[in-house]
Amino acid sequence: MFNKKQGSENISQEKFNTIIGKNTSFEGQLKGDGTIRIDGEVRGEVSIKGDVYLGETAVIAGNIYAVNIIAAGKVDGNITASEQLRITSTGRILGDVKAKTFIVDEDAFFEGKCTMTQQSAVDNRKELENNKLNVVKG
Numbered sequence: 190m191f192n193k194k195q196g197s198e199n200i201s202q203e204k205f206n207t208i209i210g211k212n213t214s215f216e217g218q219l220k221g222d223g224t225i226r227i228d229g230e231v232r233g234e235v236s237i238k239g240d241v242y243l244g245e246t247a248v249i250a251g252n253i254y255a256v257n258i259i260a261a262g263k264v265d266g267n268i269t270a271s272e273q274l275r276i277t278s279t280g281r282i283l284g285d286v287k288a289k290t291f292i293v294d295e296d297a298f299f300e301g302k303c304t305m306t307q308q309s310a311v312d313n314r315k316e317l318e319n320n321k322l323n324v325v326k327g
Contacts, residue, residue: 205225206239209225211228215233219235221237221238221239223237223238224239224241224242225237225240227241227242231247231249232250234252235249235254236253236254242258242259243264246262247260251265252266252267253268257272258274261277264283266283267287268282268288271288272288273290273292275292276299277294279297282301284300285304287306288303288304289307
C-alpha cells in the first residue's frame with residue numbers, strides 16, 4: 190500500500206479497513222488484519238497484519254507491530270515494521286524501531302535505537318513473547 194513515492198496526504202479513506210477517529214480513545218490491545226488509520230489516542234499494543242497509518246493527531250502510548258507504517262503523529266513506544274517505516278515531517282517517535290526500510294522525512298523527530306532487519310514483525314513479536322517465557326525467577 191505504501192511506497193517511497195506516495196506521500197501520506199495522497200492516501201484515500203477507501204483504502205482503510207478500520208479508522209479510529211481523532212475524537213476517539215482506545216485502551217487495550219488492538220489487533221487486526223488489513224489497513225488501519227489512527228487519528229485518535231491509543232494506549233496499549235497495536236498489532237496489525239497489514240498496514241498502519243498514524244495521522245497528525247494520533248497519539249500512541251504502546252508498541253506497534255505491522256507490515257508498513259506511516260507515522261505522522263506521536264508514538265511513545267517501540268515500532269516494528271516487517272517492511273517499511275516512514276516518519277513524516279509531523280511525526281514524533283520516542284522509542285526503538287525495527288524495519289526493513291526506514292524513511293525519516295525532513296523535520297521529523299526520532300529518539301531511540303534503529304535496527305534494520307529482514308525478519309517479519311510477526312516473527313519479532315513471537316521472539317519477544319518467547320523471551321518473556323524464558324525468564325526464570327529464583
